[in-house]
Amino acid sequence: MKKGLAILIRKVKPPRHQRNFLIESTKYPPTRMESSSFFEDFYRNKRLMGIFSKIKNFVTGGAAEVKVVFESAETDGARPLRAFVVATAKDDCKVKKVYFKIRGRETYVKLVHHHTTDGDGNSTSTSSYETHHETHFENELVLAEEEHIDKGSTKKWLAEFEVPEDALSTYHGKDVAFKWEVFAGLDMPGNDPDSGWVEFFVLKKMNYSLKTV
Amino acid sequence: MGLLNSVKNFVTGGGAEVIVNIENPVIDGSEPLRLSISATAKEETLAVKKVYVEVKAEEKSANTKLLYNTTIELEKNVQLSAGENKSWSCEVPIPEDIPATFFGRHSSMQWYVNAGLDVPGMDPDSGWQKFVVNRPITFSKDSKSN
Numbered sequence: 001m002k003k004g005l006a007i008l009i010r011k012v013k014p015p016r017h018q019r020n021f022l023i024e025s026t027k028y029p030p031t032r033m034e035s036s037s038f039f040e041d042f043y044r045n046k047r048l049m050g051i052f053s054k055i056k057n058f059v060t061g062g063a064a065e066v067k068v069v070f071e072s073a074e075t076d077g078a079r080p081l082r083a084f085v086v087a088t089a090k091d092d093c094k095v096k097k098v099y100f101k102i103r104g105r106e107t108y109v110k111l112v113h114h115h116t117t118d119g120d121g122n123s124t125s126t127s128s129y130e131t132h133h134e135t136h137f138e139n140e141l142v143l144a145e146e147e148h149i150d151k152g153s154t155k156k157w158l159a160e161f162e163v164p165e166d167a168l169s170t171y172h173g174k175d176v177a178f179k180w181e182v183f184a185g186l187d188m189p190g191n192d193p194d195s196g197w198v199e200f201f202v203l204k205k206m207n208y209s210l211k212t213v
Numbered sequence: 214m215g216l217l218n219s220v221k222n223f224v225t226g227g228g229a230e231v232i233v234n235i236e237n238p239v240i241d242g243s244e245p246l247r248l249s250i251s252a253t254a255k256e257e258t259l260a261v262k263k264v265y266v267e268v269k270a271e272e273k274s275a276n277t278k279l280l281y282n283t284t285i286e287l288e289k290n291v292q293l294s295a296g297e298n299k300s301w302s303c304e305v306p307i308p309e310d311i312p313a314t315f316f317g318r319h320s321s322m323q324w325y326v327n328a329g330l331d332v333p334g335m336d337p338d339s340g341w342q343k344f345v346v347n348r349p350i351t352f353s354k355d356s357k358s359n
Binding site: 076106108109110111129132134136168169170171172173174175176178201203204205206207208209210212213 | 238239241272274275276278280312313314315316317318319320321322323343344345347348349350351
């Protein structure tokens with residue numbers, strides 16, 4: 001087994017004169033080094049790949065990695081929350097604005113009735129339980145405008161916010177949930193790079209009375 | 214009539230009146246739920262196998278999910294003569310890992326208590342009574358990721 005592995009390593013190890021080149025361009029290592037036209041092809045392909053990469057990032061929002069980092073992801077409802085939006089550019093990014101959304105959303109199960117009628121006029125009724133969402137609260141902050149992030153560099157912005165006074169506490173049940181979440185994004189041409197929804201926790205004591213129930 | 218009454222009570226569980234009194238119907242979860250239960254036999258002597266209290270937490274949206282359920286036995290083999298009244302008291306701790314009372318727009322999570330007598334053929338009980346747990350929710354690492 002060990003012998004087989006050693007042979008495999010020897011086979012993939014490039015000749016000595018290629019090694020530095022491989023270190024410099026690990027993404028597109030050449031397999032043939034004999035002719036100068038090879039280099040022309042290689043660099044043309046690399047430029048093309050760069051263009052394709054830009055198009056891909058335009059479509060997927062992959063031009064930057066966006067993360068939300070909370071100082072503390074918990075509040076009692078009265079204490080403001082502080083979160084940093086950290087963006088690392090994988091390509092040069094010209095950002096119109098850095099936005100930060102906050103939402104409080106209820107997830108619940110709803111019985112939904114479906115009625116269908118076929119071409120012969122026969123109708124069928126079916127019912128199913130479906131998961132639904134309702135947003136109770138949403139807000140958007142603009143953290144920065146007209147930003148430029150160079151490829152490979154990282155920038156961060158501080159978002160400081162409060163939940164409303166009448167905010168419901170976070171709830172995680174079986175079918176039901178009430179979640180507080182934030183979402184950071186970079187407004188750029190094409191799809192915006194974003195953090196996705198990141199949950200934080202409102203751990204407050206509610207004030208329900210017997211009349212409420 | 215007596216026979217008919219017995220049959221009715223056998224079916225309906227109406228052989229006794231059971232009342233549960235919640236002394237602290239709004240709690241913060243740090244203290245137990247304090248209950249006093251009284252039962253009065255109506256028209257005949259009842260041989261009660263056990264006197265019990267049930268506590269449950271139920272989540273409701275389009276369907277109902279039981280999040281917590283416990284039964285506490287207060288006394289075994291009790292005899293209640295016709296018209297006789299007996300009472301019991303107990304304290305029920307509320308587990309920390311079960312959510313507090315919650316009210317959304319389309320869903321809720323509520324706490325209930327029921328006291329009953331286990332009598333062959335009938336289980337007279339108080340019916341489910343609501344109480345409120347107001348406390349900050351605590352999460353384990355696992356439940357946070359749900």
